Amino acid sequence: MKLDWKDTYKTGDAEIDAQHKGLFEDVAKILATKDRDSLLLCTMALVRDTRAHFEYEEKVMRRIAYPQVAEHFKDHTDLMAKITAFAENIANDTLSHADVEEFVTGWLVGHIKSFDAKLATHIWSFYPNWNYALLEAKDA
């Protein structure tokens, strides 16, 4: 199976979009991997990139005082716990390839289409010229 990034996943924050694309690439590598050792390595990369991505996204949400920040944070926390458990199951060799596909495609696209899409609507509605990097540079 193949998992593609789509323009409809854009959020209004260029860095979030770049990070989401990176997560899709991590997932594509996981889906193309058959042996357990490389699967574990690819999953560790997904865990690392997901953690960094969530930290950045949470920084943006705080910066714009996003009203649904609590629910969004909670989903991030739940997903991190799931990804970590998933990596452990790979290490223990207790997952089938079908489980892997279902998990990585489900959580990534599921979260982007629900929680991140709501954040995107908020950014576009209230900050049409949003540029976080520029804002940070001004504050420095």
Ligand SMILES: [Fe+2]
């Ligand atoms: Fe998110």
Ligand SMILES: [Fe+2]
């Ligand atoms: Fe995200």
